[in-house]
Amino acid sequence: MNKRRITSRELAKLAGVSSATISRAFSPDSRIGNATRDRILAVAREYGYQPNAIARSLNNQRSRLVALVVNAIGNPCEAEEQQLLVHRLQARQLLPIILCCADHDDRLQLMRLASTYQVDHVVVFSDMVSMQDAVDIFHTTKPIIVSFEPLENEKVSSVRIDGSAAADEIIDKIVADGKKRFAYLSGTKSSWIDKLRRKWFVDALTKRGLTLQAEAFGDYSYDSGFKEAVLLLHRAKVDAIICGNDVMAIGARDAARRVLGKSTPDDIAIVGQDGIAMAAWDCNDLTTLSLDHAAFIDAVVDLIERHDAGLEGPHSITLTCTVRWGSTA
């Protein structure tokens, strides 16, 4: 028990070949006799031999590890994407290392740690980390892939998101319903994506000669959505709240309904963003500016494949958001 793992040299002795031949038996297209390969694989199975990936990585200069920088693991909007991406990576025999840290300095520290593991790719899902920091830390890695912040840099490939058309569509509908006093409930202040989302809606309003009547800042959580909505509705007369994500929107709806006794969409329109599965639950049925998560991850995987194929230059892909209509707007 806990016996040391057998090495290729030991297995070579056992199989009566050299360690080079062992290695060849495990590389699909290398010059080796079929009989020899079969014999080696049989002996390997018998002794439970598996090539050591750490040693191989050192030799190959290729670890097959991917660093995934995320805000949080539980956060539903990211979680759906994380889940998809992890599956796709694993199908390519790439192993994801999750880097997840609330504190900014810790996060840098963590990224430095991961970089010492010579990760092959870096995917930044968090909009809380400055791309410049990431570029500095992973300067030896292939072009970093990043989701949101569009840093123009030869090291950064990105998947960009455009929700302006969807925001237009949503505002159209709400205005058509006779509402005109809009509020925006932001997510975390330092979030780059939050600024972008807000802009889509502000632009849509501006086009129609409208402006935000009130504004508040939460932290993407249900509780913050609830609390900020209560405060907002007490201090301003608004008939529509656009929220930075779906979870806050659910919080805001509960606040409007329970604390203020308002109903959606008659008294007030509530809009979320993300298009998480929970938004479509019967009890929520949220109207939300939603992203096709599968398409998003397809794009990320595309970029990873480009890097793997050795295409050096950065590249970027833009995705368009759509609206998922619910009963809240």
Next chain:
Amino acid sequence: MNKRRITSRELAKLAGVSSATISRAFSPDSRIGNATRDRILAVAREYGYQPNAIARSLNNQRSRLVALVVNAIGNPCEAEEQQLLVHRLQARQLLPIILCCADHDDRLQLMRLASTYQVDHVVVFSDMVSMQDAVDIFHTTKPIIVSFEPLENEKVSSVRIDGSAAADEIIDKIVADGKKRFAYLSGTKSSWIDKLRRKWFVDALTKRGLTLQAEAFGDYSYDSGFKEAVLLLHRAKVDAIICGNDVMAIGARDAARRVLGKSTPDDIAIVGQDGIAMAAWDCNDLTTLSLDHAAFIDAVVDLIERHDAGLEGPHSITLTCTVRWGSTA
């Protein structure tokens, strides 16, 4: 750009020392002059040198990688724990590799892949993978850690969960409210933890001379909770549904409310399990048999520390569940 990372030998040349000395400069307690160390660290910073963790792992026989086998990433009940664990690991400079796979065979394949990376620890969060498989695959790893299924094996340490007292308490209350026709809505059939949870409640009922009036099987998702509850309520007259997790409970409650027009807890009692944050949201306010996630992760980390400290034998810790009372029972 994309310049190769500098090696310790190169840095040694630049600093006018041997590569051994470079290595010593980076190991906290090794014999090296203070002046030399400072000089080396300065030069290292200048050239962006960081020891290569892959090479170090090969030499050390210690990768500082931890495999985390999970059912899914988005799943809220696990997500809270995953998040906590990842933080705790990272604080110890351990990097988590997430293994997440729906399909059984793929999962084995994935575990084999991770084992070639010489992970130092394995934490199995999924009750879908047989502990025996895990033991076989990670036979060279230190006592594998943890999870639910209490396999008596010298390689398995575990954190066990006891919810029988909490189940008693819940049944007490519901019976006191005049209900006596109970149904149980299970999660995934092959789930070990689901069987355990069901047993707590069945035992509590048996003690009071009651039996389950109906039973159904979902897959832990909202949709399955909703759908199965509809079918269940149409085919059997029950006034209490115990669900395998909180998400299904929310689905069941929506079904009871929207499709059958029943209200909780007057017409029907609904109980969840897990104690996820969402259960406490104002719109849910679920009664749930809940686990202290922080305590759970503390226990897992304890076990990891034991292994790290070289305590060979397996060990197990048992945690007791509590009830979070909401308005659904």
Next chain:
DNA sequence: TTGGTTTGTGTAACCGTATACATACTATAT
């Protein structure tokens, strides 16, 4: 002064695999 201990550094050998190169063997063509 001598002998012994401590401290700082270099040398060389490993960790386990992959691969360039050399070599032996087979098969085919002349």
Next chain:
DNA sequence: ATATAGTATGTATACGGTTACACAAACCAA
């Protein structure tokens, strides 16, 4: 039969660190 190409395998080294061992210098005690 011999030259030639092709195939299968072994030898040796590199990947980038760590560390046991050796050694020199410095320090201290007798």
